[in-house]
Amino acid sequence: MQSKLFIATAASLAIAFGAFAKSTSSTNTVATKQLKAEFKDAANVTWTSTASNLTEASFEWNGQRLHAFYNTEGNQVAVSREINEDKLPLKAQQTIKNKYEGFKITEAIEYNGTEEGLSYYVSLENDNKKIILNISAEGTVSVYK
Secondary structure (H helix, E strand, C coil), X not given: CCCHHHHHHHHHHHHHHCCXXXXXXXXXXXXXXXXXXXXXXXXXXXXXXCCCCCEEEEEEECXXXXXXXXXXXXXXXXXXXXXXXXHCCHHHHXXXXXXXXXXXXXXXXXXXXXXXXXXXXXXXXXXXXXXXXXXXXXXXXXXXX
C-alpha cells in the first residue's frame, strides 16, 4: 500500500536525485541484481519508474513491506519501510507527545538514503489538520510539510 506519506518521501527523493537521465533496461538489470543480492528472499516484487527518473522496487522481505530506490546506473540510493511509532527515537517520541498533543500518528516511515543517512517521516492528524514531520536519527523533529 502506497500512502500519502510514502509519496512525500518519494518526492524528497525526486528533489535530491532529479538531475539523473532517464532509466534504461540495463539500469533495471543492475538494480534487479542488486535487489536479489541484498534481499535474497524478496517476494512480490513490483518495479516502477518515478517522475524523478528513479526505479522503485516495492517488495516483501522478512515480514515487512519495503521500497528500494535505484538511480539511472542501477545503484541503490534509498530504502524505506513502514514502522511502528515505538521504533522512533525516544527523543522524537517525547517531542511528538508534548508538542503535538491531540494529534494521532497515522503513519511512520523509516528512510535510509545513501547520501542523507537514516531519518524518519511521521504523518500526524487531528480533527482539522495534517502534518508530516521529518525526524533525524538523533530524534530532532522538524515539520516537513
